[in-house]
Amino acid sequence: MSAPAHPARDTGDRAIALATRALSKSFGSLPVARDIAINLPAGARHALIGPNGAGKTTLINLMTGMLAPNAGQILLGGDDITTLGPQERVRRGLARTFQINTLFAGLNALEAVTLVVAERRGLAGQFWRSVGGYGEAIDEAYEILRKLKLGDACYQVTRELPYGRQRLLEIALALATKPKVLLLDEPAAGVPQEESGEVFEAVAGLSDDLTLLFIEHDMHVVFRFASHIIVLVGGAIFTEGTPAEIAADPGVREVYLGKRKHG
Amino acid sequence: MTTEAATLTPRGYLQAQNRWHPLEIAFWLATLLPFVLFPDYLSLASQIAITALFALSLDIILGYAGIVSLGHAAFFGIGAYTAGLISKFGWGEPLSGLILAAALAGLVGFAASFIISRFRHFTLIMITLGLGLLAFEAANRAHWLTGGSDGLQGVSIWPVLGIFKFDLYGYTAYAYSLAALFVVFLAGRRLINSPFGLALRGIRENWVRMPAIGADSRAHIRKAYTIAAAIAGLAGAVLAQTTESVSLESISFQRSADVLVMLVLGGAGRLYGGLVGAVIFMIARDQFSGIAPQFWYFWIGVLLVTVVMVLPNGILGGLSHFYARWKRK
Numbered sequence: 001m002s003a004p005a006h007p008a009r010d011t012g013d014r015a016i017a018l019a020t021r022a023l024s025k026s027f028g029s030l031p032v033a034r035d036i037a038i039n040l041p042a043g044a045r046h047a048l049i050g051p052n053g054a055g056k057t058t059l060i061n062l063m064t065g066m067l068a069p070n071a072g073q074i075l076l077g078g079d080d081i082t083t084l085g086p087q088e089r090v091r092r093g094l095a096r097t098f099q100i101n102t103l104f105a106g107l108n109a110l111e112a113v114t115l116v117v118a119e120r121r122g123l124a125g126q127f128w129r130s131v132g133g134y135g136e137a138i139d140e141a142y143e144i145l146r147k148l149k150l151g152d153a154c155y156q157v158t159r160e161l162p163y164g165r166q167r168l169l170e171i172a173l174a175l176a177t178k179p180k181v182l183l184l185d186e187p188a189a190g191v192p193q194e195e196s197g198e199v200f201e202a203v204a205g206l207s208d209d210l211t212l213l214f215i216e217h218d219m220h221v222v223f224r225f226a227s228h229i230i231v232l233v234g235g236a237i238f239t240e241g242t243p244a245e246i247a248a249d250p251g252v253r254e255v256y257l258g259k260r261k262h263g
Numbered sequence: 264m265t266t267e268a269a270t271l272t273p274r275g276y277l278q279a280q281n282r283w284h285p286l287e288i289a290f291w292l293a294t295l296l297p298f299v300l301f302p303d304y305l306s307l308a309s310q311i312a313i314t315a316l317f318a319l320s321l322d323i324i325l326g327y328a329g330i331v332s333l334g335h336a337a338f339f340g341i342g343a344y345t346a347g348l349i350s351k352f353g354w355g356e357p358l359s360g361l362i363l364a365a366a367l368a369g370l371v372g373f374a375a376s377f378i379i380s381r382f383r384h385f386t387l388i389m390i391t392l393g394l395g396l397l398a399f400e401a402a403n404r405a406h407w408l409t410g411g412s413d414g415l416q417g418v419s420i421w422p423v424l425g426i427f428k429f430d431l432y433g434y435t436a437y438a439y440s441l442a443a444l445f446v447v448f449l450a451g452r453r454l455i456n457s458p459f460g461l462a463l464r465g466i467r468e469n470w471v472r473m474p475a476i477g478a479d480s481r482a483h484i485r486k487a488y489t490i491a492a493a494i495a496g497l498a499g500a501v502l503a504q505t506t507e508s509v510s511l512e513s514i515s516f517q518r519s520a521d522v523l524v525m526l527v528l529g530g531a532g533r534l535y536g537g538l539v540g541a542v543i544f545m546i547a548r549d550q551f552s553g554i555a556p557q558f559w560y561f562w563i564g565v566l567l568v569t570v571v572m573v574l575p576n577g578i579l580g581g582l583s584h585f586y587a588r589w590k591r592k
Binding site: 107125138142 | 271273274276277278279280281453454456457458459460461462464465467468469471472473474475476477478479482483486490
């Protein structure tokens with residue numbers, strides 16, 4: 001790693017929604033995250049790219065608390081959340097989606113999103129009234145599905161939904177937690193290229209208040225939707241910058257086109 | 264269901280899930296038949312109702328939340344011994360006995376749930392098996408209290424509501440067991456259709472996703488386990504009261520295994536799975552043991568293997584599958 005990481009850019013007067021400081025993690029002797037410092041300003045549309053095994057998903061796991069770091073800090077809206085459990089982070093407004101569908105296969109889309117809304121509203125412990133009695137929660141769930149064009153499929157069992165719609169449901173479940181920061185792990189993974197636009201149109205249609213970080217391999221998509229790109233190689237930030245800067249960076253070209261780093 | 268759903272609003276769709284199906288009403292009316300048609304089988308009928316209640320409690324944790332248990336008889340036994348002992352020491356009033364037994368079993372379940380909620384799958388099978396064996400040996404060892412392998416004697420239950428005496432023919436026993444089953448079933452039906460029931464299904468369907476939607480799965484499991492333990496205790500108490508005795512068998516591994524078999528036969532994760540499973544299992548046991556008293560488990564084995572191979576979602580799962588196909592035509 002010859003190229004030094006750029007210092008975090010000046011983000012003007014925008015508040016930092018999510019930040020990591022000197023975040024490090026290793027599996028045994030294998031470092032998978034090295035001294036990672038990221039600042040996501042509120043409303044950001046940041047892309048996280050890097051070759052396979054660069055530690056992109058690991059970074060999301062660290063941020064969301066599914067993995068515990070060996071060192072470093074994670075700050076959500078300025079608060080240190082490093083020691084909080086995953087569900088506590090979700091309740092504070094940090095949600096994620098999964099690269100491999102992690103859905104409720106036996107529930108239909110309406111039930112699944114209603115469950116998430118019920119959890120957020122603190123209703124999920126109530127066992128004395130039928131779900132049908134919580135009209136507002138149901139309406140909210142349906143509205144999320146409708147916005148993602150899943151309204152007509154909401155009574156279909158998840159496992160029977162077409163794959164592309166399952167990818168949208170991944171996003172719907174995360175949105176139902178009403179996140180401030182949303183981390184999307186390859187939202188269009190496995191979707192045929194001609195259909196992946198649909199998934200990213202949905203992502204592009206999300207509220208401007210929502211802070212987004214997404215992992216994506218398709219450079220066309222990255223250049224189109226990201227305002228800022230972070231390049232991760234070997235568990236460390238290789239470089240970061242605007243799409244134009246990244247496109248012009250010979251180091252990034254070498255990483256991607258030259259000797260690819262695996263591991 | 265999909266054709267009806269197209270015309271429904273999302274609210275209407277979820278409200279409709281709570282509505283009674285005509286088959287359900289038919290099922291509950293049929294439970295009254297033994298009074299008229301099989302008065303000689305009333306004691307079997309009350310055994311079935313008690314076992315169904317026990318299976319219902321396992322269904323809440325295993326069928327809905329996907330939490331395996333091989334030691335569920337521990338709570339059944341705690342309920343049975345509690346009800347039996349209360350009566351032996353002078354308080355024979357049945358309804359308060361039931362409530363106390365359920366409360367104590369629920370309390371023990373709550374304590375155990377802090378261990379249970381931390382584990383899954385194979386580990387959990389071993390832990391629940393171990394806890395079940397522990398409870399059995401504790402009851403066996405405490406001969407002075409439980410009567411050990413001789414069983415608890417001297418249980419005497421007062422008339423229900425001060426009116427209905429437990430008669431020799433088993434009319435009161437069956438009515439009492441059936442009433443307990445029905446009341447708990449109504450509560451269980453609510454629970455399953457509630458947001459909490461939805462969360463339990465979420466845990467079963469995807470354990471990994473639950474924290475990522477902000478859900479505290481362990482808290483849900485603790486709650487479900489406590490409720491299931493209380494219901495199991497209630498079932499045990501009904502058995503103790505209607506038979507006016509408690510045997511070591513009520514807390515045995517055999518009972519834990521049997522209830523699991525029933526649930527799988529009937530269809531786990533379905534409201535009526537445990538009920539139908541209990542009916543089939545108990546009647547099969549009654550009939551098979553008539554044919555060959557010592558080898559009746561052989562036929563239960565055949566039944567279990569056949570059902571699991573042919574109908575992986577149990578008998579009810581299979582039936583609803585065929586029903587859905589038939590309706591689509």
